[in-house]
Amino acid sequence: MLRSNPGLALCILIALAAICFALFSGDPYYVQVVIWVFANAVLAVTLRFVLLIGELNIATAAFFGIGAYATAVASTIYDLPFFISLLAAPVIAGLVSALFGWITLRTKGPYFLLISFAFTEIVRLFYTKSEFLGGNSGMIGMFPPMVLNDYYPAIAITLLAAILFGLYLTERSNLGRVFKAIQNNEDIPRSVGLNVIGLKILCFVIASTAVGLAGGVHAYTNSVIAPADFTFFVAVLALAYVKIGGEGHIIGPIIGAATLTLAGQFLHSFGPYENIFYGAIIIGVLLLMPGGIIGLGKGFIGSSTVRRDPH
Amino acid sequence: MELQVQLLMNTLQIGSVYVLFALGLTLIFGVMKIVNFAHGTFFTAAALIVSSVMIWGVGTMGLSIWFSYLLAFFLALVVVCLIGFVVYIFGFQYFLKDLNGSFILSIGLLLLLNGTFLILYGGVPRSIPDVIPGNVSFLGASLTLQRLVLMIVASVITLGLYILVHRTKLGLSLRAVAEDQEAAMLQGIPFRRVALYGFLIGATLAACAGALMATVTPVTTVIGDDFLVKAFIIIIIGGLGSVLGAILGGLLIALIESFGGYYFDPSTATLAMFVLVVVLLIVRPQGILGHAEK
Amino acid sequence: MTSSETTMHSSDTGTAAGKVLLKAERLERKFGGLTAVADFSFELREGEILGLIGPNGAGKSTTFNLISGFMPPTSGQLFFLDENITSKNATYISRKGLIRTFQHESLLSEMSVADNIIIATTHRLKTTAARQEKMRKIAGLTGLENYLDVPAGSLPHGLQRMLSIAIALAAEPKVLCLDEPLTGLQGVEVSAALDLFEMIRSKLGITILLVEHNMRAVMRICDRILVLNHGRLLAAGTPEEVSQNELVIEAYLGHKK
Numbered sequence: 122m123l124r125s126n127p128g129l130a131l132c133i134l135i136a137l138a139a140i141c142f143a144l145f146s147g148d149p150y151y152v153q154v155v156i157w158v159f160a161n162a163v164l165a166v167t168l169r170f171v172l173l174i175g176e177l178n179i180a181t182a183a184f185f186g187i188g189a190y191a192t193a194v195a196s197t198i199y200d201l202p203f204f205i206s207l208l209a210a211p212v213i214a215g216l217v218s219a220l221f222g223w224i225t226l227r228t229k230g231p232y233f234l235l236i237s238f239a240f241t242e243i244v245r246l247f248y249t250k251s252e253f254l255g256g257n258s259g260m261i262g263m264f265p266p267m268v269l270n271d272y273y274p275a276i277a278i279t280l281l282a283a284i285l286f287g288l289y290l291t292e293r294s295n296l297g298r299v300f301k302a303i304q305n306n307e308d309i310p311r312s313v314g315l316n317v318i319g320l321k322i323l324c325f326v327i328a329s330t331a332v333g334l335a336g337g338v339h340a341y342t343n344s345v346i347a348p349a350d351f352t353f354f355v356a357v358l359a360l361a362y363v364k365i366g367g368e369g370h371i372i373g374p375i376i377g378a379a380t381l382t383l384a385g386q387f388l389h390s391f392g393p394y395e396n397i398f399y400g401a402i403i404i405g406v407l408l409l410m411p412g413g414i415i416g417l418g419k420g421f422i423g424s425s426t427v428r429r430d431p432h
Numbered sequence: 433m434e435l436q437v438q439l440l441m442n443t444l445q446i447g448s449v450y451v452l453f454a455l456g457l458t459l460i461f462g463v464m465k466i467v468n469f470a471h472g473t474f475f476t477a478a479a480l481i482v483s484s485v486m487i488w489g490v491g492t493m494g495l496s497i498w499f500s501y502l503l504a505f506f507l508a509l510v511v512v513c514l515i516g517f518v519v520y521i522f523g524f525q526y527f528l529k530d531l532n533g534s535f536i537l538s539i540g541l542l543l544l545l546n547g548t549f550l551i552l553y554g555g556v557p558r559s560i561p562d563v564i565p566g567n568v569s570f571l572g573a574s575l576t577l578q579r580l581v582l583m584i585v586a587s588v589i590t591l592g593l594y595i596l597v598h599r600t601k602l603g604l605s606l607r608a609v610a611e612d613q614e615a616a617m618l619q620g621i622p623f624r625r626v627a628l629y630g631f632l633i634g635a636t637l638a639a640c641a642g643a644l645m646a647t648v649t650p651v652t653t654v655i656g657d658d659f660l661v662k663a664f665i666i667i668i669i670g671g672l673g674s675v676l677g678a679i680l681g682g683l684l685i686a687l688i689e690s691f692g693g694y695y696f697d698p699s700t701a702t703l704a705m706f707v708l709v710v711v712l713l714i715v716r717p718q719g720i721l722g723h724a725e726k
Numbered sequence: 727m728t729s730s731e732t733t734m735h736s737s738d739t740g741t742a743a744g745k746v747l748l749k750a751e752r753l754e755r756k757f758g759g760l761t762a763v764a765d766f767s768f769e770l771r772e773g774e775i776l777g778l779i780g781p782n783g784a785g786k787s788t789t790f791n792l793i794s795g796f797m798p799p800t801s802g803q804l805f806f807l808d809e810n811i812t813s814k815n816a817t818y819i820s821r822k823g824l825i826r827t828f829q830h831e832s833l834l835s836e837m838s839v840a841d842n843i844i845i846a847t848t849h850r851l852k853t854t855a856a857r858q859e860k861m862r863k864i865a866g867l868t869g870l871e872n873y874l875d876v877p878a879g880s881l882p883h884g885l886q887r888m889l890s891i892a893i894a895l896a897a898e899p900k901v902l903c904l905d906e907p908l909t910g911l912q913g914v915e916v917s918a919a920l921d922l923f924e925m926i927r928s929k930l931g932i933t934i935l936l937v938e939h940n941m942r943a944v945m946r947i948c949d950r951i952l953v954l955n956h957g958r959l960l961a962a963g964t965p966e967e968v969s970q971n972e973l974v975i976e977a978y979l980g981h982k983k
Binding site: 295298299301302305306308309310311312313314315316317 | 794796816817820821825826827828831832833834835836837841842844845846848849850854857893894896897
């Protein structure tokens with residue numbers, strides 16, 4: 122599999138290199154940035170994963186937050202062990218997403234988009250009003266156990282890379298093919314005995330569980346979380362990563378996340394110009410290079426397999 | 433009784449602005465089949481223009497408050513229309529009926545315009561002087577005259593839009609395109625031009641809402657964003673593309689907000705709106721008045 | 727009034743077909759105030775090719791949507807393999823073995839021919855090898871074996887029609903409902919398609935319900951024909967009987983006297 126797929130081999134190499142960097146680099150700031158790149162890549166890839174069935178899922182941001190809060194509650198309020206607290210993130214995110222998906226995925230297109238948006242903002246509002254969850258100031262004190270402290274960055278990157286790899290394999294499996302079929306024309310899979318609504322919910326739950334786990338990792342990485350970390354803007358940035366990297370292949374959002382996260386490190390001091398920068402880049406890419414960075418790459422190679430967006 | 437009347441007056445006043453805002457969104461969706469996340473920036477732009485023109489007119493030029501406000505209102509509509517025209521020509525016209533593409537574009541615009549507003553206006557909220565001072569009382573409830581006039585103006589604009597959509601030739605084209613774009617084109621309706629008109633009317637409605645709202649609330653550069661979530665809930669409830677749905681949905685949401693906000697608190701009211709949406713989705717996925725997609 | 731007469735009439739004309747697979751009883755569907763199908767009863771018997779014809783807007787596509795579970799009937803009953811399927815959804819009905827094709831957008835245009843067929847095997851077959859094997863077999867039957875990697879949307883029109891049938895076959899139907907499968911086909915392609923239908927019936931043992939505009943083809947291949955007009959059954963019988971029925975002639979030729 123690796124021999125026939127040099128791109129995949131390269132990705133695994135990069136992930137391994139990142140893990141080694143986290144283990145042996147002495148600079149916590151750069152290690153932190155590497156974790157951010159991977160966490161943002163998971164956000165972008167899960168957003169794209171639901172795009173496979175054709176739905177734009179703003180609630181990616183909500184489930185990232187639900188995972189983070191689940192881990193924070195398990196770890197700081199119930200004092201559960203590290204790995205159990207971490208496991209709480211995908212479990213809770215998965216359960217909530219199953220219920221949310223079951224209710225909302227009967228709708229599609231604009232309705233689903235708007236409901237996932239409203240859900241994200243409402244969940245955030247709920248955090249701010251809940252004293253149990255620390256209200257506006259959020260929750261603090263999620264620390265990995267002392268013994269693991271030195272290894273935590275490596276563990277975090279390993280988990281996030283594993284999520285990316287798992288989503289890649291799922292997309293390549295027959296399940297991924299079925300998801301794409303639903304996006305293409307859902308009447309066809311329905312007419313040949315596939316439970317389209319059930320499959321949509323499955324796709325949504327897989328993505329939400331994955332991004333939930335990333336949220337749990339985020340909680341331990343930052344040690345502090347607050348409602349303001351999980352606005353719909355998180356999903357907007359994820360969308361920017363997807364668009365800039367290119368949505369034709371799973372590697373696109375990963376490249377997009379890496380590029381913009383690194384660029385973002387230089388932009389934090391720019392205040393309002395940061396928004397202008399993101400806005401301009403989203404519009405510019407959308408209008409001038411609809412295939413994103415990987416679209417450009419394929420254009421140079423002259424490959425005929427570039428999937429045109431039906432714009 | 434007095435309290436209920438007071439809350440009902442609040443409902444009508446907030447509701448009338450919600451309706452204007454949601455009508456624009458729903459109209460743009462109906463004609464172009466896109467969701468405009470930058471709709472709040474039209475609202476914000478108008479409110480900002482009104483506040484700065486008022487400050488300039490009354491403070492610097494010594495014009496009367498009345499005249500300044502009318503001038504500001506007019507300028508706000510013109511500028512927002514212009515912004516609408518520019519973003520349509522350079523952006524939205526390439527994404528007609530492309531939900532995901534237009535969403536991304538509108539998000540980009542939202543970031544770009546919000547950032548620009550912040551640079552131009554700074555983060556400090558500004559209030560404008562009362563255009564119409566005085567109070568009225570009605571069945572024991574009191575209301576500033578300004579809010580009463582706002583309500584009346586908003587209702588007149590809503591009525592005007594209703595007549596435009598249901599009684600004029602342009603309205604017929606808008607409805608035909610919303611119903612079935614291909615069939616409308618076969619009937620010789622110029623889809624792209626109608627889409628542009630629909631977009632501009634929608635932007636103008638948001639500008640009206642913003643210009644009216646600026647008279648009763650302090651203006652900030654993110655004032656429109658607060659309206660966005662509620663407007664989305666309104667059009668989900670009312671059915672995307674439905675004019676009557678937006679009107680009823682806007683009033684319903686305002687009702688929940690003012691009564692729920694009084695008896696419980698504003699956040700509970702917002703949560704209640706979302707619960708309402710969820711219940712509604714289970715029962716009727718296409719909205720109160722929306723018709724099934726298929 | 728005429729409908730009850732003609733249904734009675736149709737039961738006399740029964741060919742040597744087997745047991746009833748699909749039965750509709752007084753099927754009705756309204757859209758708002760508009761009645762698309764009304765009081766429509768018929769039986770589909772094992773091993774036959776039953777034609778469903780009628781002028782545009784007669785309710786043929788609505789009938790397809792009703793029996794395949796894509797749309798619930800306003801009233802009436804549907805039975806498939808002795809089970810009441812009136813309130814069942816499309817997934818359930820297709821799993822039970824009633825597979826329909828579509829008149830428009832009848833395939834996954836952005837996916838390869840092979841993927842189109844494999845999707846349809848997904849529910850029945852659980853291993854990649856089994857799906858591949860089935861896909862190759864079906865592609866061979868429908869003349870698509872040389873186009874497996876081609877995106878379905880860029881196939882020539884005739885082959886797109888074949889692919890929509892291949893998709894349906896891959897789902898292993900007991901009853902195959904074809905919605906205007908001959909539209910846009912050229913002369914040679916039409917006879918090849920008819921040969922394929924005949925083969926599907928005789929070799930694969932699949933019963934066929936055929937909606938089609940091409941009257942000559944319908945007359946040639948169908949054992950029995952139902953004629954719909956304004957959502958109601960106008961006539962039923964063998965091709966010969968139907969083609970001589972005055973009501974049918976009038977419905978098709980209009981009010982030319």
